[in-house]
Amino acid sequence: AIILGIESSCDESAAALIGSDRTVLAHRLAGQEEAHKPYGGVVPEIAARAHVQVLTPLIEAALKDAGLVLDDVDAIAATAGPGLIGGVMVGLVTAKALAMAAGKPLIAVNHLEGHALSPRLADASLEFPYLLLLVSGGHCQILRVDGVGQYRRLATTIDDAAGEAFDKTAKILGLGYPGGPRVEALARQGDPKAVPLPRPLLGSAEPHFSFAGLKSAVLRAVQSGTHRPEDIAAGFQQAVVDCLVDRLERALSQSSSTHSPFVPSEVEGRDRKGSRMRPSTSLGNAENVETAFAGATPGKPKTLVVAGGVAANGAIRAALESLAARHDMGFVAPPLWLCTDNAAMIGWAGAERFALGLTDPLDLPARPRWPLDPEAEAARGAGV
Numbered sequence: 001a002i003i004l005g006i007e008s009s010c011d012e013s014a015a016a017l018i019g020s021d022r023t024v025l026a027h028r029l030a031g032q033e034e035a036h037k038p039y040g041g042v043v044p045e046i047a048a049r050a051h052v053q054v055l056t057p058l059i060e061a062a063l064k065d066a067g068l069v070l071d072d073v074d075a076i077a078a079t080a081g082p083g084l085i086g087g088v089m090v091g092l093v094t095a096k097a098l099a100m101a102a103g104k105p106l107i108a109v110n111h112l113e114g115h116a117l118s119p120r121l122a123d124a125s126l127e128f129p130y131l132l133l134l135v136s137g138g139h140c141q142i143l144r145v146d147g148v149g150q151y152r153r154l155a156t157t158i159d160d161a162a163g164e165a166f167d168k169t170a171k172i173l174g175l176g177y178p179g180g181p182r183v184e185a186l187a188r189q190g191d192p193k194a195v196p197l198p199r200p201l202l203g204s205a206e207p208h209f210s211f212a213g214l215k216s217a218v219l220r221a222v223q224s225g226t227h228r229p230e231d232i233a234a235g236f237q238q239a240v241v242d243c244l245v246d247r248l249e250r251a252l253s254q255s256s257s258t259h260s261p262f263v264p265s266e267v268e269g270r271d272r273k274g275s276r277m278r279p280s281t282s283l284g285n286a287e288n289v290e291t292a293f294a295g296a297t298p299g300k301p302k303t304l305v306v307a308g309g310v311a312a313n314g315a316i317r318a319a320l321e322s323l324a325a326r327h328d329m330g331f332v333a334p335p336l337w338l339c340t341d342n343a344a345m346i347g348w349a350g351a352e353r354f355a356l357g358l359t360d361p362l363d364l365p366a367r368p369r370w371p372l373d374p375e376a377e378a379a380r381g382a383g384v
């Protein structure tokens with residue numbers, strides 16, 4: 001089958017055509033860096049308007065690249081959440097209009113499921129179950145992926161996401177937005193041991209994350225005026241690496257137990273300007289997510305997988321690869337272009353769902369908040 005994927009949940013507009021045999025027939029991406037630059041972060045209204053302008057031309061260009069017309073497509077998959085509501089609605093409405101016009105099924109994809117399944121587009125040998133570190137601009141989670149729609153969240157962040165920490169550190173260092181790649185580049189010239197920085201929650205009993213204290217320490221280090229920026233960047237990146245590795249070690253040591261008793265209050269899903277997004281009251285296709293099941297096998301995950309924008313970081317990839325080796329696990333990280341937001345991962349998640357007969361009604365609402373593991377989300381507030 002051939003799936004058209006559409007992504008518009010944050011500041012990347014993207015369209016891709018994906019074959020269920022894992023061929024990327026076409027993928028197009030338009031970032032909005034210039035539009036948001038003056039504000040130092042993503043402005044939701046500007047993002048939504050930009051998606052309106054570029055999405056349809058991107059889809060047309062992708063079809064042309066692939067030498068296809070809309071009628072050749074078997075289904076249309078679009079991000080239906082979580083993300084900035086305006087942008088998500090633009091992509092979802094576009095997908096619905098195309099689905100209606102061409103008489104093709106619609107597949108509503110959870111953006112996080114796009115990240116979570118993207119390693120399977122890159123690596124045909126990656127089988128369920130796997131242990132996933134999902135590290136992106138808005139999320140930092142450890143998940144057990146048992147199948148399509150089968151996600152158990154083992155850990156999350158109690159404050160900032162990993163990508164958010166990179167972006168804030170970049171801002172403090174005056175590197176601009178988006179910060180991840182710039183901090184990584186600067187860190188290469190620095191000494192990771194020169195600036196003492198904290199490793200929040202290191203060694204704590206549950207495998208959760210915290211990065212707010214690290215960001216504050218970076219701010220103090222910059223304000224002290226006694227450190228070189230490249231040393232601060234290197235020290236920050238090393239602290240993040242140490243935290244990710246330590247928390248994954250903890251999750252691995254717990255992975256025989258069936259549930260995580262400690263659930264921190266949910267603070268993810270905020271937009272990049274720091275304000276809370278309106279909670280969605282609709283269940284959308286949550287029923288689908290909970291009942292879908294594919295290829296899940298019981299037992300300990302044999303593969304460590306990393307996905308999301310922060311998975312593009314070379315130091316993090318290297319540390320996770322040796323962590324996996326120490327635990328006799330395989331390691332899979334998608335190519336860099338598949339880590340940050342793109343439509344190929346949405347098309348691929350659509351292909352995985354389409355193969356299971358999971359399509360969605362055309363009146364499906366956008367879901368600005370949409371956890372991968374609704375149970376863990378529902379239990380929020382029970383912990384810290």
Ligand code: ATP
Nearest residue numbers: 136137138139163179180181309310312313340341
């Ligand atoms: P979410 O997926 O949680 O909704 P998002 O879609 O905005 O958030 P992604 O596009 O998956 O996030 O990832 C973007 C994040 O990845 C940014 O915070 C960016 O700084 C970070 N990032 C990108 N490249 C790197 C890198 N090389 N090193 C560290 N961080 C990086």
Ligand code: MG
Nearest residue numbers: 010011012341
């Ligand atoms: Mg982005």
Ligand code: FE
Nearest residue numbers: 136137309341
């Ligand atoms: Fe993302």
